Amino acid sequence: MRLTIWILGDQLLRQHPALEAAQILARPDEIRVVLVESASRIARRPVHRKKLVLLLSAMRHYADQLRNAGYVVDYIRAGSVVEGLRQHVLEWQPDRLLTMAAAEFRGRQFQQQGLAALGVEVECLPNTQMLAGRYDPFPEPNHRTLLETFYRAMRRQWGLLIDAEGQPIGGSWNYDAQNRKPLPRAGVVAPKLLSFAPDAITSAVMAEVAALSSGIGEAHDFDLAVTHDAAQAAFDDFIAHRLADFGPYEDAMSSESAFLFHSVLSPYMNIGLLDPLQMAQAVERAYYDGRAPLASVEGFIRQIVGWREYIYWQYWRQMPGLLTANYWQHQRPLPDFFWHGETEMRCLRCVIGRVLAHGYSHHIERLMVLCNFCLLAGIEPAQVNEWFLRCYVDAYEWVVAPNVIGMGLNADGGRTATKPYLASANYINKMSDYCAACRFDPKQRTGDEACPFNFLYWNFLIEHEAVLRSNPRLGPAVLGLKHLSAADREAVQRQAATFLAALPGAGGAY
Numbered sequence: 001m002r003l004t005i006w007i008l009g010d011q012l013l014r015q016h017p018a019l020e021a022a023q024i025l026a027r028p029d030e031i032r033v034v035l036v037e038s039a040s041r042i043a044r045r046p047v048h049r050k051k052l053v054l055l056l057s058a059m060r061h062y063a064d065q066l067r068n069a070g071y072v073v074d075y076i077r078a079g080s081v082v083e084g085l086r087q088h089v090l091e092w093q094p095d096r097l098l099t100m101a102a103a104e105f106r107g108r109q110f111q112q113q114g115l116a117a118l119g120v121e122v123e124c125l126p127n128t129q130m131l132a133g134r135y136d137p138f139p140e141p142n143h144r145t146l147l148e149t150f151y152r153a154m155r156r157q158w159g160l161l162i163d164a165e166g167q168p169i170g171g172s173w174n175y176d177a178q179n180r181k182p183l184p185r186a187g188v189v190a191p192k193l194l195s196f197a198p199d200a201i202t203s204a205v206m207a208e209v210a211a212l213s214s215g216i217g218e219a220h221d222f223d224l225a226v227t228h229d230a231a232q233a234a235f236d237d238f239i240a241h242r243l244a245d246f247g248p249y250e251d252a253m254s255s256e257s258a259f260l261f262h263s264v265l266s267p268y269m270n271i272g273l274l275d276p277l278q279m280a281q282a283v284e285r286a287y288y289d290g291r292a293p294l295a296s297v298e299g300f301i302r303q304i305v306g307w308r309e310y311i312y313w314q315y316w317r318q319m320p321g322l323l324t325a326n327y328w329q330h331q332r333p334l335p336d337f338f339w340h341g342e343t344e345m346r347c348l349r350c351v352i353g354r355v356l357a358h359g360y361s362h363h364i365e366r367l368m369v370l371c372n373f374c375l376l377a378g379i380e381p382a383q384v385n386e387w388f389l390r391c392y393v394d395a396y397e398w399v400v401a402p403n404v405i406g407m408g409l410n411a412d413g414g415r416t417a418t419k420p421y422l423a424s425a426n427y428i429n430k431m432s433d434y435c436a437a438c439r440f441d442p443k444q445r446t447g448d449e450a451c452p453f454n455f456l457y458w459n460f461l462i463e464h465e466a467v468l469r470s471n472p473r474l475g476p477a478v479l480g481l482k483h484l485s486a487a488d489r490e491a492v493q494r495q496a497a498t499f500l501a502a503l504p505g506a507g508g509a510y
């Protein structure tokens with residue numbers, strides 16, 4: 001019996017189910033592990049160079065780690081995944097191939113249909129990288145489930161911050177209200193992130209990636225973790241230095257710091273270097289040991305076993321239609337400044353600049369600055385989705401599409417989030433220091449100095465008044481329209497139309 005274990009590049013799990021199954025099914029000399037680097041995949045969508053370095057270096061380190069553990073590893077660099085697997089099958093002639101279900105739709109389709117062409121018996125094990133792959137709290141198709149319901153079911157299932165009676169520790173499921181502070185002007189300084197000097201493998205990958213003709217950002221200052229141990233060190237550093245302040249400043253934005261008290265761990269979780277359940281349990285222990293307050297610990301657990309899993313769950317409920325969803329029928333092209341960051345709007349300039357440099361911005365900047373702008377400006381959802389997929393180090397279709405098309409742009413008609421996340425400059429001004437040094441005035445609705453978020457926001461409310469009025473969560477915002485006179489409405493609409501017509505990439509230069 002000859003057994004092949006095919007490990008996907010974003011499934012570098014310490015405890016991979018196919019490797020565990022192989023131990024039972026075959027002798028060590030009957031097992032080969034195969035990993036494939038696909039040139040066509042790299043060429044198809046030029047992504048952030050730091051993401052590519054992370055992926056390729058982590059794959060190569062993983063292969064070495066398996067060799068050190070006694071496995072024979074076939075690490076193949078091929079034109080495509082199929083080509084790589086064919087080459088492996090020709091050489092090793094396996095009787096059976098074991099793999100784990102891909103996190104993404106196309107990958108899973110290939111596993112279900114494409115692998116058959118190899119002429120080998122294939123077994124695809126359930127995805128254990130996601131908690132929702134191990135346990136589905138609401139398995140019926142088309143079940144409309146809110147994040148909060150989903151989150152509570154996950155907390156109960158995994159016993160996280162749950163007392164002996166099955167109730168939430170501290171008496172509340174949610175400490176959101178304590179987690180919305182802006183950063184004070186002085187006195188709170190975010191600690192530096194742990195960085196990792198590239199070793200020989202990473203340096204070689206950096207050189208290869210730097211030589212590619214296309215891609216976003218630079219490879220030369222790459223300093224991310226590429227192994228389980230290093231990712232664990234980054235996680236331990238977060239618990240020791242940032243977790244306690246994570247909760248209160250979770251929604252704060254700062255021109256000084258991209259990372260603030262965020263964990264910056266999604267790039268590692270999304271390729272299997274960190275396990276979400278082990279992370280949630282470690283953070284819970286930090287609360288019981290008195291190292292972090294409940295509001296921060298609950299807030300972090302909500303992000304990883306609530307939001308992250310809910311997003312993955314939504315993705316599988318809404319695919320493949322999610323990718324083309326366009327509830328608001330928005331068609332405007334993505335403005336050019338998303339690709340270089342040069343705009344007078346300071347919040348967008350800072351956030352886009354840091355995304356292009358680091359492949360990172362935190363959640364509120366993704367949602368309330370970038371997507372908020374794109375929703376108010378009527379940018380086509382598929383173009384926004386593509387930008388996010390290319391520019392972020394942690395971007396994969398399963399997480400980008402529901403977050404961007406669903407939550408950020410409300411283009412799925414409210415299946416992911418019950419209301420569109422839209423806001424005027426008032427929110428950005430309250431939660432950040434961006435507006436203080438901006439050429440626009442966050443307090444003016446119309447006029448030369450008026451912040452575009454303001455007239456675009458009111459324009460959106462006017463245009464979609466009837467639809468928005470029917471959403472109980474948006475009622476108060478729409479009610480604000482009654483304070484606008486007919487002349488105010490007309491001024492808002494005129495300025496929004498002029499701005500949108502002149503957006504670079506939409507036929508002019510603003």
Ligand code: FAD
Pocket residue numbers: 261262263264265266267269270300303304307308309311361362363364366367371388392394395396399400403404407408
């Ligand atoms: P923290 O603020 O420290 O949060 C902890 C962890 O919670 C994150 O690492 C992440 O694993 C998880 N998390 C929290 N919210 C979400 C969510 N809505 N979806 C998935 N995971 C969540 N996350 C990605 O991993 N990849 C993406 O490409 C991505 N694109 C996004 C696009 C938009 C428009 C929005 C609104 C959110 C997106 N997110 C994405 C979710 C979230 O913004 C990032 O996971 C988070 O900012 C990563 O930074 P962090 O590790 O410092 O997170």
Ligand code: SF4
Pocket residue numbers: 344345346347348425428429434435436438439440441442451452453
């Ligand atoms: Fe952004 Fe408007 Fe504030 Fe300028 S004034 S930083 S454009 S929200």
